[in-house]
Amino acid sequence: MNQDGVLKNDNLKRTTAALALTPKFLDNHLSLDVNVRGTWSKSKFATQDAIGAAIQFDPTQPVYVDDKNSFGGYYEWIQGGKPNPNAPRNPLALLDLRKDNGDVFRSIGNAKVDYSFHFLPELHANLNVGYDLARSKGNTFTPAIAARNFNEGGERTQYKTDINNKTLEFYLKYDKELPTIKSTIDAALGYGYYKNSSKVYNFNRTNAEGDKILNEPTRPFDKPENLLISYYGRLIYTYDNRYVLSGTLRSDGSSRFSPDNRWGYFPSVGFTWRAKNEGFLKDIAAVSELKLRLSYGKTGQQDGIANYSYLPNYTISGNESMYRFGDEYYYLSSPVAYDKDIRWENTTTYNAGVDFGFSNNRVYGSVDYYSKKTKDLLSTIPVPVGSNFSNFLLTNVGNMENQGLEFNVHFVPLKTDNSTLDIGFNLTYNKSKVTNLTQSDDPNFIVETGGIRGGTGGNIQAHKVNFMPNSFNVFQQVYDEQGHPVEGVYVDRNGDGVISDNDRYLYKSPLPKYLLGFTAAYSYKKWSATTVLRANLDNYVYDNVSSNLGSGANINDQAVLVINNAPVDFLNTNFLLKQLRSDYYIKNASFLKMDNVNLSYNLGKFIRNSNASMSISATVQNVFTITNYKGVDPEISNGIDDRFYPRPRTYVLGVNVSF
Secondary structure, eight states: EEEEEESSTOOOEEEEEEEOOOOOTTTTTEEEEEEEEEEEEEEOOOHHHHHHHHHHTTSSSBBBBOOOGGGGOOOOEEEEEETTSSOOOOOOHHHHHHHEEEEEEEEEEEEEEEEEEESTTTEEEEEEEEEEEEEEEEEEOOOSSSTGGGGGOOOEEEEEEEEEEEEEEEEEEEEEGGGGGGGEEEEEEEEEEEEEEEEEOOOOOTTTTTTSEEEEOOOSEEOEEEEEEEOOOOEEEETTTTTEEEEEEEEEEEEESOTTTEEEEEEEEEEOOOGGGGGHHEEEEEEEEEEEEEEEEEEEEEEEEEETTSSSSSEOOGGGGGGGTTTTTEOOOEEEOOOOOOOHHOOOOOOOEEEEEEETTTTTEEEEEEEEEEEEEEEEEEETTSSSSSSEEEEEEOOEEEEEEEEEEEEEEEOOEEEEEEEEEEEEEEEEEEEEESSOOOOOOEEEEEEOSSSSSEEEEEBBTTTTTTTTEEEEEEEEEOOOOOEEOOOOOTTTSOOSGGOOEOOOOOOOEEEEEEEEEEEEEEEEEEEEEEEEEEEEEEHHHHHHHHHHHHHHHHHTTTOOOOOOTTHHHSSSSOOOBBBBGGEEEEEEEEEEEEEEEEEEESSSSSSSEEEEEEEEEEEEEEEEEOOSSSOOOOSSSOOOOOOOOOEEEEEEOOO
């Protein structure tokens, strides 16, 4: 594969090889499944800072200058004969003058052995051993003439990371039919071992010539690792192919928690009634499927936290932050905030569902209601000064509830010997709210989240009891008679006659209330076509691009003698100063997207007297987006639109050959 990115000089070249073996031995009692996949990648990474620079840089200025010795021949804002440190850089210079090249080798493989005992064929022993190995290295270079690192004489860096993840899973599975009592038993006992380790090398950061060290690491490498060990058991009992009772118990131990809190225990139970197999429905041809399900389960969460957050640990200062004692300089060791009692985040889920099918499954689908309660949420919160080694601490804080309804239906309006049409639709409604944030009952306590650009230490989102997580924490904007926002004028929500942070309120959320999906698959003889559409409704985005750059002070910044570009939204507000926390910038980002459309043709066997077959296909990904949101893309995971890398539209032509 050789693919260019959206930005100039972004490129990825990748070669992939895969091997799969599935031999069987001992009269098919022993099966071996081996899969190995390797990829070799060469990448040229474009400087993503160019996105923000392109938004802000004055479009009336020239891109190039005649003097090639002046910042490489690119126009830059000058102050005192040097690049103005408060001005945006020339976006094309950022792309052309900085080089970032990387190589990655990655191999993923596993070997699975399954053995059914000769003396008891219902009993299987299964062993799976896997690995995920990656080696990446690269370097960056910015010449001394570039404005980006002009005062440092350019920049030269290296990076290298080794990743070595290992997996070992073993289970015994017993599956037995008992026809005399119309029963089936499916039981399993298992063990899992999952170790993730990496080695991140640290190199000197120097000027372009390499004769001046700008930053020198205090240690040659970091080697973080974590280990997860699991034990589990499962039992499924089926009676008369009508009633199914299942239960599981899982015990997970994570090295990310202290020995006292390392293990979490996560049970689940479920019941299924296959009503279609009852006598009163069995002979009704119009009903091809009817199944009722009930389940309860508890799961644990420990992803996204540091490997050693329960231990007191220290960071060593860099060379630029050494302490002088006499004529000697010494490194400083700074303690890092930690919580020795940090533990598993756990979620309890209740689910009730119905699977249905009619007219020989020409219409089929499911309906599910779920209720999730999460306790001991893992989150970083502010803590009182002096209570720990930082004002912020990763800890277990608060509870959250999710309730929702999922509906999925498929129609097969056309089904003949030559053609089939399958249309699918799904709808999810979800409602989330935080139910607790403190050990004591304090409904006014909030946890600020969602850092934004344009201020110092600014956050625009927050968690608060009885509100959706990451709701926007903003002032209520006042508008004039023409519907224009009035600069600096907000609603005095608490009525004290003063506009302060106490007047901010939680408004909207980036989480959609409704998620919709649509699929269509049509086949005619050897032709087939598919498409996927989806929609998010009632999700909101904070337009940080407009709030940060859409002001008169930003356009004509007299303090630094720079003229900047501004988003078009400035014409709607005419704000002189930034109004970062106005709810004006909370925008409805509901959308409809066609994710992909595919057309393929099956040529069938193309070599006489052989099993060789071929198919060709054409695919378009990210086909279109329909939305009222004026930003680049309404689909933003954290709900803050701030100069992110745009999603490309991709065209793929494929040939699949099998022998």
